[in-house]
Amino acid sequence: MNEKKTKNVFKEGAISSEFIGESIAKHQSKTGIGAHNIFLGQVRADEVDGKKITAIEYTAYEEMANLKFHEIREATFDKFDITCMHIYHSLGRVKAGEICLFVFVSAPRRRIVFEALEYVVEEIKAKAPVFGKELFEDESHQWKVNT
Amino acid sequence: MNEKKTKNVFKEGAISSEFIGESIAKHQSKTGIGAHNIFLGQVRADEVDGKKITAIEYTAYEEMANLKFHEIREATFDKFDITCMHIYHSLGRVKAGEICLFVFVSAPRRRIVFEALEYVVEEIKAKAPVFGKELFEDESHQWKVNT
Amino acid sequence: MNLESWIMKLNIKYFGMLAELTQCSEETMVVEATTIDELLEQLFDKYPGLQEKDFQVAQDQQIVLKENNITASELALLPPFSGG
Amino acid sequence: MNLESWIMKLNIKYFGMLAELTQCSEETMVVEATTIDELLEQLFDKYPGLQEKDFQVAQDQQIVLKENNITASELALLPPFSGG
Numbered sequence: 001m002n003e004k005k006t007k008n009v010f011k012e013g014a015i016s017s018e019f020i021g022e023s024i025a026k027h028q029s030k031t032g033i034g035a036h037n038i039f040l041g042q043v044r045a046d047e048v049d050g051k052k053i054t055a056i057e058y059t060a061y062e063e064m065a066n067l068k069f070h071e072i073r074e075a076t077f078d079k080f081d082i083t084c085m086h087i088y089h090s091l092g093r094v095k096a097g098e099i100c101l102f103v104f105v106s107a108p109r110r111r112i113v114f115e116a117l118e119y120v121v122e123e124i125k126a127k128a129p130v131f132g133k134e135l136f137e138d139e140s141h142q143w144k145v146n147t
Numbered sequence: 148m149n150e151k152k153t154k155n156v157f158k159e160g161a162i163s164s165e166f167i168g169e170s171i172a173k174h175q176s177k178t179g180i181g182a183h184n185i186f187l188g189q190v191r192a193d194e195v196d197g198k199k200i201t202a203i204e205y206t207a208y209e210e211m212a213n214l215k216f217h218e219i220r221e222a223t224f225d226k227f228d229i230t231c232m233h234i235y236h237s238l239g240r241v242k243a244g245e246i247c248l249f250v251f252v253s254a255p256r257r258r259i260v261f262e263a264l265e266y267v268v269e270e271i272k273a274k275a276p277v278f279g280k281e282l283f284e285d286e287s288h289q290w291k292v293n294t
Numbered sequence: 295m296n297l298e299s300w301i302m303k304l305n306i307k308y309f310g311m312l313a314e315l316t317q318c319s320e321e322t323m324v325v326e327a328t329t330i331d332e333l334l335e336q337l338f339d340k341y342p343g344l345q346e347k348d349f350q351v352a353q354d355q356q357i358v359l360k361e362n363n364i365t366a367s368e369l370a371l372l373p374p375f376s377g378g
Numbered sequence: 379m380n381l382e383s384w385i386m387k388l389n390i391k392y393f394g395m396l397a398e399l400t401q402c403s404e405e406t407m408v409v410e411a412t413t414i415d416e417l418l419e420q421l422f423d424k425y426p427g428l429q430e431k432d433f434q435v436a437q438d439q440q441i442v443l444k445e446n447n448i449t450a451s452e453l454a455l456l457p458p459f460s461g462g
Contacts, residue, residue, distance in 0.1 A: 017175075021168025024187065028164075028244040031192035037264075038185040040171065041378040044255065045178035060377070061309055061370055064355035089377060097175040101378040108191065109294075110268060110462075117184075118261045121378065129352070129370075130377030131310030143311045144376035147256075188462040205461070208393055208454055211439035212461075236461060248462040257378075268462065276436070276454075277461030278394030290395045291460035 014098035037113035041101030080116040161245035184260035188248030208276040227263040307370040391454040
């Protein structure tokens, strides 16, 4: 168990653009970095049978998810010559247009960040036990399915 | 000539993290977007023969570069089903640790943004007449070469 | 290891649409079972709708096959992941 | 089109290390030339160091081959791009 080294990637509610801006600013002191690549997942107001999704409510098996995020992080550092990476995922309600996933990968050169970021995002989608409940205007809901 | 439709992608000096945060925030009203992918180029403090790079001074053939950025933008919209994209490049002096290139691609789904962003960044590197002069601590310099 | 059934007290967690179906996020059950499959049989009796659902089982925070033996006191039933 | 040499007034732009070499960012020259190559010969006479440099020529903001005819009054000599 890597209990001690696992971080909590979850944040209550939406991830703000200010938080993302601040995360970027924090990397100015790391002058070995030449390229950052950031992925942001944003809640879409999809229409299903004439009803619009207004928000997604996220729940997770938090301990297991944090362990999986930790494993993904370790594997990414093993596979790619990156300088640093950060993952944040929302829990609770995130409204349409708001950000629910923030993945940030940095490296000396650009080609590595493209590969590494895509790898991390696909791994999160496949391995993190996080569940999205899509809420409609009329308070009905459906369970999100990743494609 | 697309003179009328070409935007000016150049910004004097470094691109601030606040500006990037604000650009992200502006996309909250576009609720058809499900995924953003952002590339940031950051000036590295590389060491060459024992001297450290402290800044890059960018110049460009501005009219031609803006035309090329416009062509890249049009080609990207033709090739990929993206919702929007933005490009900003610094002119003048950008210190080590600061950001000199900001490329932002958004689409309903994630796979498209990965492909589109990488395409845009590679096209910029290959086709935009922008020139970086790497400045050392002792005021000497060398001309940047993209790899 | 003894392959006879054991009577044990398990903590079972449900997530997403499964928590909706069972109407609880976790419960403590005393079961007589050696394998995950045997446990599931008992859960299917309690929650008939569960059998039609697509889910995985995690034991000790790792996904396990349903043929596996029960080796931990905490198990979780996980519907398809939909993070991000 | 007349392939004889023309006497024309051209505005020539230099960028990056080339501007450093020529010690100017642009200049107006009267040249007798039909092709880009012929123009370059004259520039090489003026700036001997230029011949060793790796560069492309843009005419009307588009990269052109050196065999091409001069068709615009504004040309630019562009060293390897190093944006981003």
